[in-house]
Amino acid sequence: MQTLRIKTDGLTQQVLVSGPDDGPLVILIHGFPELAISWRAQVEALGAAGYRALAPDMRGYGGTDRPERREDHTILHLVGDMVDLVRSQGREHAFVVGHDWGAPVAWHCALIRPDMFRAVAALSVPFQPRIPKAPPTELMRALSKRLGLGDFYINQFQAEDAHLEFEADVAGALKRAFYSYDGATPQARRSNGFQSNGQTFLTAVGDDVTLPPWMSEAHFDEYVAAFTGSGFRGPLDWYRCIDLNWKLTAAFQDTRVTVPSAFLVGSSDPVRAYAGQHEAGLKNWATDLRRQMEIDGAGHWVQQERPGQVNAFLLEFLASL
Incomplete structure (x- = not known):
């Protein structure tokens, strides 16, 4: 694997790369709070199988440029970055894979540019159709009130200074995030996305957290160093653009994902508590859904x-194409 810096239209992206230059192009999109290195095992496996695998640090993260304006982190910017990444390789087509926040980006790559992104695989987060009656944060507040579970973390992230809590203790924030969404964490201590009694995404977890079994100290140090340098303002701006995304994607209301697709989720993924409702009807929105798989005992950081x-799942899906 190599780490490259690739200049695209208005953005320089740091990218983890493996595989032959002429192999079928696969782009892997990470989520929050992650980096390209979260795909290291997949980049290696795909490259060894003859694919040209690229995993970028996404806009606002790690070694990639961090735009100052909040409104420069919309779903259209993120899809545009992936289009530019394909073009930077002299290609016209690619397969796209996304996890967590990267999954909606991948779904929208396939939704908006099916001519370029010929297939999509998503981990953890299914395609979520646009709901026309109200912006997402308004619907989330109504859901929180109806369930009586407290504030939903995405609503808390809308605050202008929400990123400062993460930056005050980068290592502590990352450790809490990884712990509270991991499959090895006792179920009672996994996050359900809602915080009560004035708690936040971080304080609700507690102090006695440990690294997940799969996370070495050296790997964790890579995350800490990257987020210490880049901060959390950009990553949280993704969340702070979700209502703007809702406005910008009105033209795609009721549009289906028609390219071949696949979806994988861990049985113990806490995100299923709020995004899992879309799993059952996924085939209605991803009309060429070829595989839907659950990994027993896995949490949110499934790859x-x-x-x-996960490697076997992706390689089998890509080979079928």
């Missing part, structure tokens, strides 16, 4: 918790 199974 790092179960790299062998």
Whole structure:
């Protein structure tokens, strides 16, 4: 594997790369709070299988440029970055894979540019259709009130200074995030996304957290160093753009993902508590859904918790194309 810096339109992206220059192009999109290195096992496996695998640090993260304006982190910017990455390789087509926040980006790559992104695989987060009646944060507040579970973390992230809590203790914040969404964490201590009694995404976890079994100290130090340098403002701006995304994607209301697709989720992924409702109807929105798989006992960080199974899933799906 190599780490390259690739200049695209208005952005320089740091990218983890493996595989032959002329291999079929596969782009892997990470989520929050992750980096390209979360795909290390997949980049290696795909490259060894003859694919040209690229995993970028996404806009606002790690070694990639960090735009100052919040409104420069919309879903259209993120899809545009992936289009530019394909073009930077002299290509017209690619397969796209996304995890966590990267999954909605991957779904929208396939939704908006099916001519370029010929297939999509998503981990943890299924395609979530646009709901026309109200912006997402308004619907989330109504859901929180109806369930009586407290504040939903995405609503808390809308605050202008929400990123400062993460930056005050980068190592502590990352450790809490990884612990509270991991499959090895006792179920009672996994996050359900809602915080009560004035708690936040971080304080709700507690102090006695440990690194997940799959996370070495050296690997964790890579995350800490990267986020110490780049901060959390950009990553949280992704969340702070979700209502703007809702406005910008009105033209795609009721549009289906028509390219071949696949979806994988861990059985113990806490995100299923709020995004899992879309799993059952996924085939209605991804009309060429070819495989839907659950990995028993895996949590949210599925490609790092179960790299062998995820590699096999992706390679089988890509080979079928």
